[in-house]
Structure formats: C-alpha cells, structure tokens
Amino acid sequence: MVKTIALFGATGRTGQHFLNIALEAGFSVKALVRNPAKLNVSHSQLSVLKGDVLNRRDVEETVSGTDLVVSLFGHVKGSPKWLQTDGTRHIVEAMKTCKVKRIISLSGGGLPYPEKDQPKLADKLIRSIMKLLVPHILEDAKHHHEVLAESNTIWTIVRAPRLTNAKRQGFYRVGWVGENASTKISRADLADFILNQIKDETYSYQMPFVSG
Numbered sequence: 001m002v003k004t005i006a007l008f009g010a011t012g013r014t015g016q017h018f019l020n021i022a023l024e025a026g027f028s029v030k031a032l033v034r035n036p037a038k039l040n041v042s043h044s045q046l047s048v049l050k051g052d053v054l055n056r057r058d059v060e061e062t063v064s065g066t067d068l069v070v071s072l073f074g075h076v077k078g079s080p081k082w083l084q085t086d087g088t089r090h091i092v093e094a095m096k097t098c099k100v101k102r103i104i105s106l107s108g109g110g111l112p113y114p115e116k117d118q119p120k121l122a123d124k125l126i127r128s129i130m131k132l133l134v135p136h137i138l139e140d141a142k143h144h145h146e147v148l149a150e151s152n153t154i155w156t157i158v159r160a161p162r163l164t165n166a167k168r169q170g171f172y173r174v175g176w177v178g179e180n181a182s183t184k185i186s187r188a189d190l191a192d193f194i195l196n197q198i199k200d201e202t203y204s205y206q207m208p209f210v211s212g
C-alpha cells in the first residue's frame with residue numbers, strides 16, 4: 001500500500017495542485033524542489049528537500065523510504081535539452097537502489113503512442129507545430145519514455161493536451177490521442193487523475209491521454 005510519495009516538480013503549476021490534494025488525501029510526501037520558498041504549503045506529512053533532479057544524490061535521498069514516485073517536473077526557461085531523460089534516469093536508478101517499484105510520469109500528447117493513438121487531422125497539425133517550435137522537448141519526452149520502458153519499474157506516463165489554470169471541474173476523459181479526447185485540461189483536473197492512478201493500476205506500462 002502506498003503511504004509515502006516521492007514527488008518531483010512540486011513547485012510547478014500541476015505539481016502544486018498535486019501536492020495539495022495528495023496531502024489532503026492522507027499521503028505523506030517527500031518533495032525535491034530547487035527553491036523551497038516557492039512552496040506555500042507546510043504540512044506535518046510533507047518533507048521538503050532542496051536539490052535538483054539532475055543531481056543523482058538529491059534524487060536518491062528523495063526516493064529513499066517512499067512507496068511510489070510521481071514525476072511532474074519539466075522544461076522551464078533555461079532547462080538543458082535532456083532534462084526529462086536525464087532526470088528520469090536518475091529517478092529509475094534511485095528506484096532500483098531503494099526498491100521502489102512504481103512511477104507515474106507526466107508528458108504531453110506530442111509523445112506518440114502508435115499502439116493506441118488515432119490522431120485526427122487537428123492532432124497531426126498540433127504535433128507538426130510542436131515539432132517545429134519545441135523539437136527538443138518532444139525528443140526529450142520520447143527518450144524519457146525509452147528510459148522508463150527499459151527500466152524494471154512499473155510505469156505509467158500520463159499524457160495531457162494544453163494545460164490551463166481553470167478550476168477543477170471533476171470530470172475528464174481518458175483515452176488516447178484522437179480517441180475520447182479534447183484539446184485541453186485544467187491542471188487541477190490533471191492532478192486529480194494522476195492522484196487516482198495511485199490506487200488504480202489499469203494504465204501500468206501505458207500512456208493514457210487525459211483531457212477535459
């Protein structure tokens with residue numbers, strides 16, 4: 001049973017929603033953040049570690065003693081090209097050392113899942129635009145998937161379309177790109193779906209696309 005979550009990206013816009021609802025749901029959280037001052041939460045079940053996902057030791061310290069990893073970190077201004085790949089590699093290595101089996105990681109609909117996706121014209125257009133505008137982020141997302149697929153972890157990659165700051169509506173579709181999908185989701189609803197995956201292992205080794 002999951003009691004303690006190792007959380008990466010807690011200061012991010014999705015991460016902050018996730019942190020709040022995870023604590024509300026009774027989980028303990030160990031969060032690795034670069035700048036603890038950015039977190040406006042203090043809670044007896046929250047332990048905050050200052051560090052960087054690109055630092056192997058920081059990652060191992062965060063994963064140690066936890067039951068599951070939730071990885072919501074991602075590219076910000078000035079991030080290195082292989083941020084998600086390298087950070088995820090550190091996480092899976094730490095999981096192996098610390099005997100933590102499951103990880104839920106966040107990515108976008110630009111990450112293809114040919115086994116299930118049925119991209120429509122609009123999806124193909126969005127992917128083409130992303131390839132033009134942020135090719136390095138797409139490449140990084142694909143490599144991060146490879147790192148997880150080659151690991152011995154039980155992984156789920158939650159993919160989302162455009163993220164908004166709208167209020168939680170408590171409803172979302174779960175499908176694949178082009179199937180049972182829309183073009184946006186609020187970060188609050190996305191965090192809710194990610195939290196639900198802790199108890200629901202339906203999407204292990206899969207990449208569901210969740211949208212509003």
Ligand SMILES: NC(=O)c1ccc[n+]([C@@H]2O[C@H](COP(=O)([O-])OP(=O)(O)OC[C@H]3O[C@@H](n4cnc5c(N)ncnc54)[C@H](OP(=O)(O)O)[C@@H]3O)[C@@H](O)[C@H]2O)c1
Binds near residue numbers: 033075106107187
């Ligand atoms: N934006 C979209 O429309 C969209 C669409 C689909 C999917 N996604 C996916 O969703 C993810 C989350 O989106 P968001 O808007 O919630 O993200 P966000 O607000 O930009 O947050 C990114 C998080 O990553 C952390 N981070 C970056 N580099 C780090 C490092 N080296 N070590 C530790 N933490 C680091 C940031 O920490 P700091 O606070 O220290 O910078 C921050 O907590 C994205 O990264 C992307 O993969 C986004």
